[in-house]
Amino acid sequence: MPGSTPEFVMADILRPTEAQHLLTPDVLEAPPLSLSKMAWLRFRRHRMAIFGCVVLILIIMYSVGGSLFFSEAYANKTETTKRLQAPSAEHPFGTDTIGRDILARTIYGGQISLLIGLTAVIVQVFIGVIIGAISGYYGGWLDSVLMRFTEAILVVPQIFLLLVMAKYFGGQLPNINLFGRTLSGSVVVIILIIGLTSWPYLARIVRAEFLSLKENEFILAARAIGTPTNQIIFRHILPNSIAPIVVTATLGVANAITLEAYISFLGLGVRPPTATWGNMLEGAYNYIETAYWLWLFPGLLIVLIVLSINFVGDGLRDALDPRSRAI
Amino acid sequence: MSHLLDVTNLKTRFRTPEGTVYAVNGVSFHLEDGETLAVVGESGCGKSVTMLSLLGMIPIPPGEIASGSALYRGRDLLKLKDAQLEDIRGKEIAMIFQDPMTSLNPVLTIGRQITEALCVHTNMSKKQVREKAIELLKAVGISDPYRCLDEYPHQFSGGMRQRVMIAMALSCEPALLIADEPTTALDVTIQAQIVELVIRLRERMGMTIIWITHDLGVIASLADRVIVMYAGFIVEEAKVDDIYDDPRHPYTLALLAALPRVDHRRKQRLKSIPGAPPNLLIEPHGCPFAVRCEFAFDHCREENPQLVSIANEHQIACWLDTKTGKPR
Secondary structure: OOOOOHHHHHHHHHOOOHHHHHOOHHHHHOOOOOHHHHHHHHHHOOHHHHHHHHHHHHHHHHHHHHHHOOOHHHHHOOOHHHOOOOOOOOOOOOEOOOOOEHHHHHHHHHHHHHHHHHHHHHHHHHHHHHHHHHHHHHOHHHHHHHHHHHHHHHHOOHHHHHHHHHHHHOOOOOOEEEOOEEEOOHHHHHHHHHHHHHHHHHHHHHHHHHHHHOOOHHHHHHHHOOOOHHHHHHHHHHHHHHHHHHHHHHHHHHHHHHHHHHHHHOOOOOOOOOOOHHHHHOOHHHHOOOOOHHHHHHHHHHHHHHHHHHHHHHHHHHHHOOOOOOO | OOEEEEEEEEEEEEEEOOEEEEEEEEEEEEEEOOOEEEEEOOOOOOHHHHHHHHOOOOOOOOEEEEEEEEEEOOEEHHHOOHHHHHHHEOOOEEEEOOOOOOOOOOOOOHHHHHOHHHHHHOOOOHHHHHHHHHHHHHHOOOOOHHHHOOOOHHHOOHHHHHHHHHHHHHOOOOOEEEEEOOOOOOOHHHHHHHHHHHHHHHHHHOOEEEEEEOOHHHHOOOOOEEEEEEOOEEEEEEEHHHHHHOOOOHHHHHHHHOOOOHHHOOOOOOOOOOOOOOOOOOOOOOOOOHHHOOOOOHHHHHOOOOOEEEEOOEEEOOOEEOOOOEEO
């Protein structure tokens, strides 16, 4: 800088810079961050993921907390005199073709949609992890057999499989009681068939993880102290591959909710009177222009939840990536 | 003399797409109770594979144990079932590995990994296991073991991790410890500490040790007996003093000549062995060291010498008496 005296430059150098200022003894001497803390720091910086988390929590609060204000009987009560009413003070989201309150139904439908999303993923993770783990760890002919089976399921379009299975298994089913609610037995069928058709992707991801992880020296070391094979698989390798599993499972929830909506929309999914966001859309296409509230509210909720789960999944992918060590 | 381990004519092969790798070619040795045996040789000469074969830890296929027996306390390790071997591994025979940076599972706590062998092999309660783990960490010289139990491997330095590995291996007080180049990945001062630690623990627990290394300097203070391996063969076996004072096999001579020495500084360049260890894909014919041997003559290339006794507890596999320079 012209005109600056040497003293000034000296003082400038000696003054602690901003970076030095941040490295207080506290920061320098703190123990290294644990993996989960590092993941949280990275996740927090992902703005859309935080937004997705907030929306997700709001939707869960809406569908769980809402049942405090409306009874399930109210959600399923038909009043033919009040059919197809536009949103009003009495029915904020309007009423459907047989006079049921749409607000109450989106609340109870949300519970079912969330239940289906989460449990279908549990089924999917259970099958996918076991098949992928066995395939990747043992290799050889077992791997070949399991992977050809996985591919055989992958080549059939999932929607097609779902519709066939829904049609086949969805006969007359007894109602079931869960958490004080009476659900149509078709919910269980939908959960199972979504789970049973979604696992191949996860199985392939888990297999790939196992193939590379099993070559690690720490697996050799674990075997050297006599750890049995099942413990090697589930307590040594599986925790190392948890990141892609969590990400796939998270995105799987959104996928399961969409699939449920899809087959319910086609009338093969969850049977009325049990509401889901998907079967609320069933028949709404007749009223796309005349009664927008029939499809707007459940549709909006599906869009919001799928979008927010995908944002969360993206955030998790970045946060849990073991190769990304940056905070 | 009671032998803890008696290995006879062990042959291990790997059938790979490129052909059969002759990794271990008829190795025989024995171990006496309480002694320390060093196994030396260049990388890729079958030291580790020999030990992994004994513990049933080579992947089968492609690996294959073509022949041999390994009697450990009257039981042939090579004929045991997987479940029986799992019972022996960690409890009777433990192994530690070369690279402490990769030998610990990054997602499990140190405590979880140290207690693993105890949980697998004993019926101790959670509390007892934890106390034992703390005792072990103290024994291997880790300060503040209480905090360490809940930490993860990435929070540890290389030397500390190797100490943890040793604690892990020793948790069930095995009769035999196989140390596969445990100091190779560490810097020299830490190496010395680890060697000292192992010597101390050996005295306390009365362990028998097989110490695999390619560093002849390390074993002088540690071993009782030395086996020199080359290309899957044992080429010389002797007491540790004899290896330094009276080495006979040209390969041992060459290895010793390649050691840097304090008293020879600057006078000469370090001597290296020309060439590289042989390609184990080709079935050995003749002496495997012949191509690199400065004393080799015609007979060496035609027939592989057998291990013969030349003195008390001193065996070599060579057609030449290197002391007199005359063929045998």
